[in-house]
Amino acid sequence: MAQDSAILDEVVQNDYKYGFTTDIEQDLLPKGLSEDVVRFISEKKQEPEWMLAWRLKAYQQWLKMKEPAWPNVTYPKIDFQEIIYWASPKKKESLNSLDEVDPELLATFAKLGIPLEEQKFLTGVAVDVVLDSVSIKTTFQDKLAELGIIFCPMSEAIREHPELVKQYIGSVVPTNDNFYSALNSAVFSDGSFVYIPKGVRCPIELSTYFRINARNTGQFERTLIVADEGSYVSYLEGCTAPQRDENQLHAAVVELVAHTDAEIKYSTVQNWYPGDKEGKGGIFNFVTKRGICQGDRSKISWTQVETGSAITWKYPSVILKGDHSIGEFYSVAVTNHLQQADTGTKMMHIGKNTRSRIVSKGISAGNSQNSYRGLVKVLKVAEGARNFSQCDSLLIGDACGAHTFPYLEVANKTATVEHEATTSKIGEDILFYCNQRGIDTESAVALIVNGYAREVLNQLPMEFAVEAQKLLAISLEGSVG
Amino acid sequence: MTPILQITDLTAGIEDREILKGVSLTVNPGEVHAIMGPNGSGKSTLASVLAGREEYAITGGTVVFRGNDLLELSPEDRARQGMFLAFQYPVEIPGVSTANFLKTSVNELRKFRGQEPLAPAVFLALMRERMKLVEMDQSFLSRSLNEGFSGGEKKRNEIFQMAMLEPILAVLDETDSGLDIDALRIVAGGVNALRTPTTATIIITHYQRLLDYIIPDVVHVLWDGRIVRSGGKELALELEKRGYDWIKQEAAEVA
Numbered sequence: 178m179a180q181d182s183a184i185l186d187e188v189v190q191n192d193y194k195y196g197f198t199t200d201i202e203q204d205l206l207p208k209g210l211s212e213d214v215v216r217f218i219s220e221k222k223q224e225p226e227w228m229l230a231w232r233l234k235a236y237q238q239w240l241k242m243k244e245p246a247w248p249n250v251t252y253p254k255i256d257f258q259e260i261i262y263w264a265s266p267k268k269k270e271s272l273n274s275l276d277e278v279d280p281e282l283l284a285t286f287a288k289l290g291i292p293l294e295e296q297k298f299l300t301g302v303a304v305d306v307v308l309d310s311v312s313i314k315t316t317f318q319d320k321l322a323e324l325g326i327i328f329c330p331m332s333e334a335i336r337e338h339p340e341l342v343k344q345y346i347g348s349v350v351p352t353n354d355n356f357y358s359a360l361n362s363a364v365f366s367d368g369s370f371v372y373i374p375k376g377v378r379c380p381i382e383l384s385t386y387f388r389i390n391a392r393n394t395g396q397f398e399r400t401l402i403v404a405d406e407g408s409y410v411s412y413l414e415g416c417t418a419p420q421r422d423e424n425q426l427h428a429a430v431v432e433l434v435a436h437t438d439a440e441i442k443y444s445t446v447q448n449w450y451p452g453d454k455e456g457k458g459g460i461f462n463f464v465t466k467r468g469i470c471q472g473d474r475s476k477i478s479w480t481q482v483e484t485g486s487a488i489t490w491k492y493p494s495v496i497l498k499g500d501h502s503i504g505e506f507y508s509v510a511v512t513n514h515l516q517q518a519d520t521g522t523k524m525m526h527i528g529k530n531t532r533s534r535i536v537s538k539g540i541s542a543g544n545s546q547n548s549y550r551g552l553v554k555v556l557k558v559a560e561g562a563r564n565f566s567q568c569d570s571l572l573i574g575d576a577c578g579a580h581t582f583p584y585l586e587v588a589n590k591t592a593t594v595e596h597e598a599t600t601s602k603i604g605e606d607i608l609f610y611c612n613q614r615g616i617d618t619e620s621a622v623a624l625i626v627n628g629y630a631r632e633v634l635n636q637l638p639m640e641f642a643v644e645a646q647k648l649l650a651i652s653l654e655g656s657v658g
Numbered sequence: 659m660t661p662i663l664q665i666t667d668l669t670a671g672i673e674d675r676e677i678l679k680g681v682s683l684t685v686n687p688g689e690v691h692a693i694m695g696p697n698g699s700g701k702s703t704l705a706s707v708l709a710g711r712e713e714y715a716i717t718g719g720t721v722v723f724r725g726n727d728l729l730e731l732s733p734e735d736r737a738r739q740g741m742f743l744a745f746q747y748p749v750e751i752p753g754v755s756t757a758n759f760l761k762t763s764v765n766e767l768r769k770f771r772g773q774e775p776l777a778p779a780v781f782l783a784l785m786r787e788r789m790k791l792v793e794m795d796q797s798f799l800s801r802s803l804n805e806g807f808s809g810g811e812k813k814r815n816e817i818f819q820m821a822m823l824e825p826i827l828a829v830l831d832e833t834d835s836g837l838d839i840d841a842l843r844i845v846a847g848g849v850n851a852l853r854t855p856t857t858a859t860i861i862i863t864h865y866q867r868l869l870d871y872i873i874p875d876v877v878h879v880l881w882d883g884r885i886v887r888s889g890g891k892e893l894a895l896e897l898e899k900r901g902y903d904w905i906k907q908e909a910a911e912v913a
Contacts, residue, residue, distance in 0.1 A: 601752070605712075606749050607749045607751060609709075609711055609712075609733060610745065610748070610749045610751075612710070612732070612733035612734045612737070613709050613710075613733055613734075613736075613737050613742075613743050613745075614737055614759070614762075614763040614766075614819065614823070615734050615737035615738045615763050615766040615767045615770065615823075616734060616762055616763055616766050617732075617734045617766075618734075620762065620766070624754055624758070624759070624762055625751060625753070625754060627753075627754075628751065628752065628753030628754035628755075628758070628802070629752065629753045630753075631753050632753075
């Protein structure tokens, strides 16, 4: 233990000596997870005692849990002692303007196409940037504060708004919900916290860009969004990552709470490094996202465009507790080369006359495997529940796989549950037809895929829909011909 | 006058089977050619080979289109240079509206010619105008391409696309098949309206009846992979009256 501490001190005090893509000074913990590591993270973030206790409890739960084996994905066993659980940019003085931000960092953002400039303000988007583990800058906080809206890094929320965090964190995704949620709860680095007060309609789209930067560093974001009675918020999450050779673990937890008459719209455009054509490298993405429609007539809507990651394991879900509450899940999941995705949703109907809608569009190309896994559960008390599910699969080429695992558990006779599924293929005939109209094969695939995914893309805010369209085309480049 | 299309001794087949066994054909600007023949004579193969469908292997001969070696060009480059095929079986593309498909297509062709994309309003006005040629309702523009269209509507949509793309050479592959008499009249009306002195049309058909509405300059009979007889529009009438058997017999005697 004493030796461990010595290593810790050395690493923390010295500039990191090893190769990074971005030359920003960082400090890191050595590889591995222990109670000391959890304590170190909590201390680094100047957390109160209750937060540390919460983390330690999660850590103890995690120790007793096993990785889930049921997803339809295969990957080499992860050695959780080979992962670094803490890395943060070295410069920690708080910044007031962009001029104070490390120019190296700004250049990286520019490369990623993430404009942090004030132009964002003109387009009505506030940006909370997470580079590795510590939030660098939060914009427009003041403006939002006027409306009583809290939009800040999770670590700040723990210090500044402990009563809210204490009340809601782990209330939707308990620490021991699953292996990865327990891991996240023990070591989460940062993330976003949003609170919309009663009756307030958030005037701008809230947006966070995540980026995995440091080598061998798992990222464990923690996001919590609470919409109080009659409020509305639209939150956008977009991810990109530069090329990497080693597998990187990502295990985020997102919790949404919608009170009476509140609405939360959560949109994700995910484009992490998927690995190369041989399947080397790429991000392992094990995410737990869940929302609860706590109050009557509340609504939660998940929209996701998933094109990246070597492995995706993700089921954004809604617990429909309030009467007349609504849950929605719109998804486009693209897999190419050797990518594997096992993604879908869970809709838990508890309240009376609750409604859910699932639209899942899987696109498989190359040698990839794409699975939809969904559960619609209607409890005995859920009078008049209704669900509609549409699960479509589009195949490009004949070496890929599309799988559908729909589960329906209906315990109330008044429920109406509909499930539709289609499988189609972009065949030679369609491509030739497009070619004959002067459209080359790449453009034809883009046109067809965007048409196929339109119903989901339409759910995204305008500027993100355009971005997502481009992303779909880029992800499928070289998948035919 | 430089021909738009000059086919010389073209032989082509699929897998090991030779289907075209030496086709020669010259199409000049302003002309309408009809290619007739019984089932299996190679008519649709000829259309597919001209458009560049990959399954067919070209084993001999040349095809010159507007002075260039057509066989060297990709299907999309053939289209961009003004070759249009009205498909016998147009495909359905779910989720892609007719308007969006055509916008992509027209702008690809414009890009090839070094022109700017058409402004949305101009494009919409153009579509509305050209739809009238084939009496298509505007509601088709927002519907997915050919999805749920009747046979006749799909064929009209082909001619509408032709009107939008303004090809130099249009090849109509059995556009008349499956059409009732009203649809036939509408489709033919559209094709006639698009005739110009600088462009040409090849009509591939089984029956003579389309030629009542689109008067061809030359009629060819394709039999067993060769053009065995060419003549004026009266040849089509003769075929209608006498069938194909006498042609087959004549061809057999020549061989």
